[in-house]
Amino acid sequence: MIEIIGFYFFAISSIFLFGVSIFSKKTLYAMTALAGGMIFISGFFFLLNADFIGIVQIIVYTGAVVVLYSFSMMFFDAQVEVNERVRSQKLIYSLSVFSAFLLFLMILTPIVNQNLKTEYAITPKIGNTELFGIIIFTKYLVVFELVAVMLLVAMICGIVLVHKDMDKKEEVLS
Template sequence: MTAQLLFFYFGGMTVAGAIVAVASPNLVYSALALLLTFIHIAGIYVLLNAEFIAAVQIIVYAGAILVLYLFVLMLFNPEKEKLYLHRQYPVGIFLGVVVLCLMLFAAFKTEILGQEGSFTVEAVRSMGHTDAIGRVLYTDYIFPFEIASLILLVAMFGSILLAGRGRHLRKRGEAFDLSGGGTPPEGKPKRSDEVMVGR
């Protein structure tokens, strides 16, 4: 009974935060409502006996990703827009409802096949969830793990190249930035100026 009450609290706050995040005209309010959603999703993970994933959810999503969003919002200083919804928003809401109905239908009308694994609740509790995760992650999934680290490395290089201001441009004191980091083509500087100035 307590678990069900907790589920209703966490689930209700999750959905409410998501709706506020999507529907609020103020972008900072949206980001903070998303923070509420992420923290309550961590509560859902605890109800599902996945404590380590709950901790990772709070650290990575609420700690890193959302702070990144807030930093970008702080850079842009967005004003409250009058027309923050697309003009076709009834179609968007309708498609969302259609997708929801289709997924509910598909999930609950299907017989789920699958073998029971060896990580029962008691086994996970006795060895610890972090231990259970680590055993599988560093044996069976070591190759995807390495690929994930490579993905993070590429994302780091890519975002530095995309968002960083090129040194050659700053030296020449130009107001714009060809946001690729590379030197602009010497053969056709006029064209690059045209593209940049004619914004």
């Protein structure tokens, strides 16, 4: 039951944050939402007992977003004052308390249910990380390479889009 609640929590949170990242007009808001969305995506891996991939997701992808965040602060005008309009603080507080309560339940459930035995397909001579590497580089090699190519194309498109915006600003200033 807690896995279903966790799945829906991470799904709704990550879709919401990625939506904020796409539709936000402020660069820093978009980068913050993108980093939060990547952290919530790692929650799926933790739900599937793939701790190694979850930690790699946090370190690699969220670290890359933080680097992108720092570059965007350098290239875009981050010194501009931001006037925020908070429409409903009660809604923000209630969503924060609800999210904290769900996270608390997800952390507490494995501690309470320690007596449940689950069987994993781990061979005694091969570790979990080694088995993961064997599966990735044999069964899912094409998918792994396609994801790498997609990330490379996304990075190149981001650089081209930023370069076009910088050229437009130079033309306006001239």
